[in-house]
Amino acid sequence: MLGKLMKYEWKATWKLLLSANILTVVMTGLARCMVYLMGQTGHSDFRMVDFMAVMVLFTYVGSMFAVCIGTTIYLIHRFYTSTYGDQGYLLHTLPVDTHHIIIAKVLVSSAWVIINMVSIYLSVIFLLATSSEIFHSMMEGMVDMIEYLGAERISAFTVIMTLIAFIFSIFAKVLKVGACISLGQLSPNHKLLLSFAWYVGIYVVEQMLQSIYFVVTIYFQEKISHSDYWNYGSYFDRQWETALLAGIISCVVYYVLTWYVMGRKLNLD
Amino acid sequence: MAPVVQCMGLTKTYGRKIALNQINLNLERGRIIGLLGPNGSGKTTLIKIMNGLLKPTAGEVLINGQRPGVDTKLRISYLPERTYLQPGMKVLELVQYFQDFYPDFRVDRAFDMLARLQIPPQERLKNLSKGTKEKVQLIMVMSRDADLYILDEPIAGVDPAARDYILHTIVNNYNRCGSILVSTHLISDVENILDEVVFIKYGSIVLHAGAEQIRRNERKSVDQFFREVFAC
Numbered sequence: 001m002l003g004k005l006m007k008y009e010w011k012a013t014w015k016l017l018l019s020a021n022i023l024t025v026v027m028t029g030l031a032r033c034m035v036y037l038m039g040q041t042g043h044s045d046f047r048m049v050d051f052m053a054v055m056v057l058f059t060y061v062g063s064m065f066a067v068c069i070g071t072t073i074y075l076i077h078r079f080y081t082s083t084y085g086d087q088g089y090l091l092h093t094l095p096v097d098t099h100h101i102i103i104a105k106v107l108v109s110s111a112w113v114i115i116n117m118v119s120i121y122l123s124v125i126f127l128l129a130t131s132s133e134i135f136h137s138m139m140e141g142m143v144d145m146i147e148y149l150g151a152e153r154i155s156a157f158t159v160i161m162t163l164i165a166f167i168f169s170i171f172a173k174v175l176k177v178g179a180c181i182s183l184g185q186l187s188p189n190h191k192l193l194l195s196f197a198w199y200v201g202i203y204v205v206e207q208m209l210q211s212i213y214f215v216v217t218i219y220f221q222e223k224i225s226h227s228d229y230w231n232y233g234s235y236f237d238r239q240w241e242t243a244l245l246a247g248i249i250s251c252v253v254y255y256v257l258t259w260y261v262m263g264r265k266l267n268l269d
Numbered sequence: 270m271a272p273v274v275q276c277m278g279l280t281k282t283y284g285r286k287i288a289l290n291q292i293n294l295n296l297e298r299g300r301i302i303g304l305l306g307p308n309g310s311g312k313t314t315l316i317k318i319m320n321g322l323l324k325p326t327a328g329e330v331l332i333n334g335q336r337p338g339v340d341t342k343l344r345i346s347y348l349p350e351r352t353y354l355q356p357g358m359k360v361l362e363l364v365q366y367f368q369d370f371y372p373d374f375r376v377d378r379a380f381d382m383l384a385r386l387q388i389p390p391q392e393r394l395k396n397l398s399k400g401t402k403e404k405v406q407l408i409m410v411m412s413r414d415a416d417l418y419i420l421d422e423p424i425a426g427v428d429p430a431a432r433d434y435i436l437h438t439i440v441n442n443y444n445r446c447g448s449i450l451v452s453t454h455l456i457s458d459v460e461n462i463l464d465e466v467v468f469i470k471y472g473s474i475v476l477h478a479g480a481e482q483i484r485r486n487e488r489k490s491v492d493q494f495f496r497e498v499f500a501c
Contacts, residue, residue, distance in 0.1 A: 188284060
């Protein structure tokens with residue numbers, strides 16, 4: 001049933017979210033054209049084409065923000081309406097396990113967050129590639145960074161584990177929203193308000209824990225840096241380990257909270 | 270064979286408000302049962318608990334001898350009082366959706382009913398009128414061979430012609446080995462199809478009897494008797 005749930009979750013979301021990604025591609029193309037035209041006219045005098053290029057670039061930046069924020073809002077709205085809104089009446093009367101419902105929603109939402117992120121990164125890289133100076137500097141910088149990391153014995157394993165930690169952090173973010181919306185359902189009257197309050201509360205706790213971690217890390221780093229064993233390899237190793245651990249713990253906590261409300265305390269109005 | 274529904278001391282409260290108060294109720298198989306009561310009497314709350322959409326405060330409900338869960342959802346076909354369809358979906362996609370999740374869904378029966386109503390399978394649900402959407406939803410629910418059909422206010426807010434269609438669809442398409450629990454406060458429209466009635470008032474069952482038994486003993490229709498019991 002998990003596969004079927006994922007199929008229908010994907011079907012319900014792909015049109016709008018693919019449109020957002022198409023918008024990214026179109027805006028990237030337009031912005032690149034304008035950057036090219038600006039390069040052709042030179043910098044001596046400000047003409048109509050320059051004005052238009054500036055406007056298009058502003059629109060490009062705005063559309064990138066809109067795609068990011070719009071996707072997030074849409075995914076939150078989709079989770080709420082399909083789980084605790086009217087459509088929840090169909091979802092929760094399907095003969096499927098609560099675990100499958102949560103996993104399907106988290107995997108599909110996370111996939112869209114990653115797709116959006118990649119498309120925006122690619123768009124920016126593509127746009128910078130039009131300016132040969134910036135692009136060459138960027139490529140040189142990347143080559144230097146790769147050489148440097150190689151010299152510091154940062155293995156492919158570390159890079160892969162960092163990527164896995166990053167993916168877990170996305171799962172955790174999606175699950176956090178799901179958990180907050182679910183916890184909001186425990187209120188008989190002000191469900192959305194309580195969801196928001198939970199989000200703020202959890203955010204504050206997360207920031208506090210993060211601050212404590214940084215203070216402790218800096219304290220120990222200062223001690224280690226005075227010894228002979230300090231190198232970036234071990235530093236990066238510690239980073240992915242911590243990030244992965246934090247991601248997994250967050251995922252487990254938010255998953256359990258979501259499952260508890262959806263499976264044990266479901267109260268559809 | 271065990272009753273299809275068993276409620277034992279079922280209680281649901283919202284803060285201080287008691288929505289259901291110590292409900293004890295057994296519903297047998299192969300019957301059409303009317304769950305009758307005025308607005309706010311606890312009909313929908315009881316139905317939601319049977320479907321696992323609400324958790325009881327105390328007591329328990331068993332469907333086919335099991336607590337609400339994946340197995341009971343396989344055997345219950347539920348029509349809620351609201352539209353639960355995704356507006357962007359086509360009618361055909363909805364049929365496929367039900368077929369994918371419910372092994373007892375009969376595609377041919379669904380298409381037959383859709384054709385009779387001249388609802389094109391390629392039409393998107395958002396383009397249909399409210400009444401047609403409700404009919405599509407009913408068609409999906411009645412195209413299953415379930416053990417228990419739970420229909421929450423299926424004829425509320427529709428015109429008399431549509432009511433006839435809905436009742437006709439219910440009576441002609443349900444699994445004869447299963448039971449139908451239909452909640453409504455429009456008694457006169459459903460009275461003729463009911464085998465049993467359950468009167469619910471302020472969250473308590475005040476009567477559970479055969480429809481024919483009421484007509485014989487009280488010498489009045491179920492609708493008249495209902496008005497007497499629930500007179501303000």
